[in-house]
Amino acid sequence: MTVESAHATPVNAPEHNPHGPLHHQYEDIEQQNDSYVTGMWAFLVTEIMFFGGLFLAYTLFRSHYQNDFYIGSQDMEVAFGAANTYVLLSSSLSMALAVHFAQLKQPKKVPPLLFLTLCGAVFFLLVKTHEYLNHIASHHFPGAAFIPPEGATMHGSQLYFSLYFMMTGLHGIHVFIGLIVISILMYLWIKRNPIVTEDYVPTEMVGLYWHFVDLVWIFLFPLFYLIPK
Amino acid sequence: MLILMTATTEIALHLSLGTLGNNIVAMAIAATKAVLVLAIFMGVLYTNKLARMFAFAGFCWLTIIFGILIDYRAKQPIPGFMHDQSSGMNLSGQTMADFAPPKANPPETQAKGSTDVPVPVSP
Numbered sequence: 001m002t003v004e005s006a007h008a009t010p011v012n013a014p015e016h017n018p019h020g021p022l023h024h025q026y027e028d029i030e031q032q033n034d035s036y037v038t039g040m041w042a043f044l045v046t047e048i049m050f051f052g053g054l055f056l057a058y059t060l061f062r063s064h065y066q067n068d069f070y071i072g073s074q075d076m077e078v079a080f081g082a083a084n085t086y087v088l089l090s091s092s093l094s095m096a097l098a099v100h101f102a103q104l105k106q107p108k109k110v111p112p113l114l115f116l117t118l119c120g121a122v123f124f125l126l127v128k129t130h131e132y133l134n135h136i137a138s139h140h141f142p143g144a145a146f147i148p149p150e151g152a153t154m155h156g157s158q159l160y161f162s163l164y165f166m167m168t169g170l171h172g173i174h175v176f177i178g179l180i181v182i183s184i185l186m187y188l189w190i191k192r193n194p195i196v197t198e199d200y201v202p203t204e205m206v207g208l209y210w211h212f213v214d215l216v217w218i219f220l221f222p223l224f225y226l227i228p229k
Numbered sequence: 230m231l232i233l234m235t236a237t238t239e240i241a242l243h244l245s246l247g248t249l250g251n252n253i254v255a256m257a258i259a260a261t262k263a264v265l266v267l268a269i270f271m272g273v274l275y276t277n278k279l280a281r282m283f284a285f286a287g288f289c290w291l292t293i294i295f296g297i298l299i300d301y302r303a304k305q306p307i308p309g310f311m312h313d314q315s316s317g318m319n320l321s322g323q324t325m326a327d328f329a330p331p332k333a334n335p336p337e338t339q340a341k342g343s344t345d346v347p348v349p350v351s352p
Contacts, residue, residue: 034276034277034279034280037276037277037280038276038277038279038280038283040280041272041276041280041283041284042283044283044284044287045283045284045286045287045290048287048288048290048291049287049290052290052291052294052295053294056294056295056298056299059295059299060298060299060301060302063302064302089264208272211268211272212268214264214268215264215265215268218260218261218264218265219261222258222260222261
C-alpha cells in the first residue's frame with residue numbers, strides 16, 4: 001500500500017532514519033509532506049475519473065428513461081440510504097478529528113476516533129449488503145432472472161438497476177478498501193509505530209481518501225434514492 | 230470545530246429532504262455541493278499549489294468530459310466505423326466487393342500462342 005511503502009526503509013524503527021521522519025531526498029519536512037499530499041491528490045483525480053464516467057452514463061440514461069428511473073427509485077428504501085448517509089458523514093467527521101489529533105501529536109486520542117470510523121464503515125457495508133439481498137430476492141438484479149417493477153419497461157429498469165449495482169458496488173468496494181486501510185492505520189497507532197507518530201501525513205492521506213469515499217456517496221444517495229416524479 | 234457544525238448542518242439538510250416534491254432535486258444538488266465545499270476547504274486550502282492544481286484538473290476533466298459526451302444519445306452510428314455488422318461499408322463508401330481481386334483472365338488458347346516465354350510474376 002502506498003502509505004506504508006512510502007516509509008519503507010531497510011532498518012527497523014525507531015532509529016530507522018537518522019534525520020527523523022525526513023527522508024534524504026527532501027530538503028525539509030514541508031516539501032516531503034507536500035509531495036505526499038500531492039501524490040494522494042493525483043490518485044484522487046484518477047478516482048474522480050473512475051467514478052465520473054459512471055456518473056456520466058447515469059446522466060445520459062436517466063434523461064432518456066426518466067419514468068423507469070423514477071419507478072426504480074421507488075424500490076429503494078430511503079430510510080436505508082439516509083441512515084447510510086448519516087453514518088458515512090459521521091465517520092468522515094471522526095476521521096477528520098483523528099487527523100486533527102494526529103497533527104497535534106496526541107496518540108492517545110487517535111485510535112478511538114479511527115475505531116469510530118471503522119464502525120461507520122462496517123455499518124454501511126452491512127446495510128448495503130442487506131439492501132442488495134433484498135433486491136436480489138425481489139428479482140431486481142439485472143440478468144436472466146430480472147423482473148421489472150410495476151409499470152417499468154424491461155430495458156429502462158434494467159439500466160437503472162445495473163447502474164445502481166455497478167455504482168454502489170464500486171463505491172462499496174472502495175469503502176471496503178478504506179476499511180482495511182483504516183484498520184491497518186489504527187493498528188499502527190495503537191502500537192505507536194513511528195511511521196504514524198512521527199509525521200501526521202500518512203493519517204492525513206487516509207483521511208483524504210475517506211473524505212473522497214464519503215463525497216461519492218453524498219452524490220450517489222440523491223441520484224438513486226431521491227428521484228422526484 | 231467548524232467541521233462539526235458543517236457536518237450537522239448537512240445531516241439536518243438531508244433529514245429535511247424527507248418530504249418529496251419537485252424542488253427536491255435542486256435541494257439535493259445544493260446539499261451535495263455544500264459537502265463538496267466541505268471536502269475542499271478541509272483538504273485543498275491547506276495544500277500546496279501543485280496539489281491544488283491536481284484537484285482543479287480533476288474538476289476540469291469532469292466538466293470537459295460531461296460537456297463533450299452529453300449529446301451522446303443524439304448521434305447516429307457512423308457507418309463502417311467499428312467493423313460492425315450494420316453496414317459493410319467504410320467511411321469512403323467502399324465495401325468488400327471493392328477490394329476483391331480482379332477476375333482472372335481466361336487462359337490463352339494455343340492458336341493465339343505467342344513465342345514469348347511467359348515471364349514469371351514476382352511474388
